Amino acid sequence: MRIIIVGAGEVGSNIASSLASAHEVVVVDRDPERVEELTYSLDVLAKEGDGTSLETLEDAGLDRADLIIASTDVDESNLAICGTAKTVADPFTIARVKNVSLFDTWKRSQNAFSVNFMVCSTSLTAEEVAQVVELPLSLDVDRFAHELVQMTEFRIVEGSPLVGQTIREADRTDALTFAAVLRDDDIIIPHGETTFAAGDKVVVIGSPDGVSEFALLAVPDEMPKDVSNVFVIGGSEVGVHVARRLHDRGIDVRLIEQDERRAAEVAEELPEVVVLNNDATDTEFLERENFGKSSTVVTALENDQKNLMVSLLAKRLGVQRTISVIESEEYRDLFEEVGVDVPINPQILTGEEIARFTREQIAEKLSFIGDDRAEVVEIEVDEESALANRTVEESIAELPDHVVIGAIARDDEMVTPRGQTRIRVGDHVIMFIEADVRERVLAAV
Structure with a gap:
């Protein structure tokens, strides 16, 4: 398949890396340094240019493209790229957006904006x-x-x-x-x-x-075994949607936003959530709010250094678990080394979601594990499958090493697989597969 990826930032580069081995990938970006870097680091054709320009897309081989992925940092540009591509060709188009309103509009009328599949990094992250x-x-x-x-x-x-x-x-x-x-x-x-x-x-x-x-x-005995209350730090779009999702799950949420105007906007948008207008590094304020007794703190500030500082302060005040939304993957190791429990990068999530969608040719669904070193995939068993009408023990013997059959879904029920469990046609089998045997396993099942 010929794939054109427009935007070679963190999202685009990760998608290109994931797809390059199995597809003919062309990457377009305005930044000549990024183009040069990709030329030497990945097996892709990298071109410098404006992806919203029809001339640039045609130079990248639009007439032969099966798929266009618009992954720049600007929502409107991504929509324009998809619309431009559709004016002279009919590739499948994927757009990355941050704006939840655009995503909601697209969901109400799929293929709106000339986009066949849309990924919203804000919703994914929340x-x-x-x-x-x-x-x-x-x-x-x-x-x-x-x-x-x-x-x-x-x-x-x-x-x-x-x-x-x-x-x-x-x-x-x-x-x-x-x-x-x-x-x-x-x-x-x-x-x-x-x-x-x-x-x-x-x-x-x-x-x-x-x-x-x-x-x-x-869970260690000294840690809480349930989520009783959560602080969200930052009234960013991600912070607001995280607070909403947690409240919808019945969790007591309080959101801290330093900017007075933004705090008022968030309070109006989330009337069911307590919004506190204060500096999240003010220890006297945090102690008055029993911040240190919360089960989890989520930092969603628009600056990785501030996220790190607030996370460390939360740990010092006694918070058991910290989750931080980070903008740069370069900081992940640092966040983990200093004690942040779960750093989450919206760009990585978005790139994985797009790569997942493009690779679900055989699998019903897949999830990446350990920096793409393994995958969990869902397979619907048909008559031709190596799994059909065999026990789990027999099936595993036919497959390469480094494969685990983790669960079977049958007639709206989950079956825990054991050696003598027989797999039937129509079952949905969820499997753990190491990356180096993925193609062989999927070809067999």
């Missing part, structure tokens, strides 16, 4: 934050099979009751499969005697209730 907030120690959450099945990645922290336990000892529910343990740079396909260590990241697949039950087992 939903990701809300899902992570709800589960203690979770780093990533995704749902499969119409939400019957949940994949969650947890961090095992020092002091967790699971440290030193084996998988067999920790496996206390029939509604869960341990898919992988990520330890340093290794991916371990676990067995009954695999032992948890502090710092491990554990990928589990099961029913939402089963995943929640495991989450409670993993």
Whole structure:
């Protein structure tokens, strides 16, 4: 497939990196330095130019393009790129936007703005934050099979009751499969005697209730096992939508915004949320508001340095869990090293969502794990599948190593796979697959 990506920032570059190995990718950007960097770092054709210009798109091969991805930092430019492409050709168009109103308009009339598929980074980020907030120690959450099945990645922290336990000892529910343990740079396909260590990241697949039950087992005794109240720092668009999502889930939310005018706007937009007009680094104010007793603090300021400072202050005041929305992926390691529990980058989320959509040719749905080192995919089993009418044990024997069948959705119910569970035609199978065997596995199933 020939794909034209307009915009070589963090989003566009990550999409290009994800798709380059399997497709003919052309990247267009106005910045000559970015173009030169991509030329040498990725197997793509990089061109300098204005992607809203028909001449530039035609020079990039618009007449032969199957897909146009508009991923610049400007919503209006992305819509213009898709509209321009549609004037002379009929590629499938994907646009990245930040403005939720544009996204809501598109949802009411899909293909509006000449966009076939739209990704809203603000909505994606708010939903990701809300899902992570709800589960203690979770780093990533995704749902499969119409939400019957949940994949969650947890961090095992020092002091967790699971440290030193084996998988067999920790496996206390029939509604869960341990898919992988990520330890340093290794991916371990676990067995009954695999032992948890502090710092491990554990990928589990099961029913939402089963995943929640495991989450409670993993929490140290001194940490709260439920989400009672959350502070959101920053009245940015992301902060507002995070607060709304959390309130809709029944969580007590308070939002702190320093700018008086913006605080008034947010209070009007979110009448059900307590909006506090103050500086989030004012310790006397925070102590009066019992800030340190909150279960979670989400920082959604428009500056990574301020997010980091407020997160560190929250930890010092006793907040158990901090989640920070970061603009630059370069800061992720720093945030984690100094104690921020979950840094979330909207650009990375957006890039993954677009790459996910373009790669769901066989899989019903997929989720990326560990910097794309693995994936969790949902497959609908047909007559030709290597899984059809075989037991799980027989199916795994036919597939490459580094594959785990995590759950089966059948007739609106989740089936926990065991060795003798037989897979039927029409089942939706959720599998953990390491990246280097992905193509072989999907070709077989």
